[in-house]
Amino acid sequence: MNDIYEYQGYAYFFFTVFLTLILYGYIIHLYRSEKKGIRDYEKYGKMALDDEITDKPIEEKSEQKKSVDDTDEKPKEQ
Numbered sequence: 001m002n003d004i005y006e007y008q009g010y011a012y013f014f015f016t017v018f019l020t021l022i023l024y025g026y027i028i029h030l031y032r033s034e035k036k037g038i039r040d041y042e043k044y045g046k047m048a049l050d051d052e053i054t055d056k057p058i059e060e061k062s063e064q065k066k067s068v069d070d071t072d073e074k075p076k077e078q
Contacts (some may be wrong), residue, residue, distance in 0.1 A: 033039050043058050 030041060034041055047058060
């Protein structure tokens with residue numbers, strides 16, 4: 001019975017270390033992508049404040065996404 005508690009302690013320790021590494025990796029990813037100018041995460045922080053229907057969107061739809069959305073229309077009959 002004591003062996004299972006020992007395994008449980010090791011599993012808890014390694015799982016905690018693993019999740020900590022994942023968290024730090026995600027934080028580094030966010031920091032790097034903001035520094036490179038790929039994404040501006042401060043705009044997303046204002047999303048809770050600017051949530052009216054009349055507020056402008058944070059990001060405009062890209063042309064590629066628009067063309068994919070246009071394909072959802074029914075085909076024209078000939």
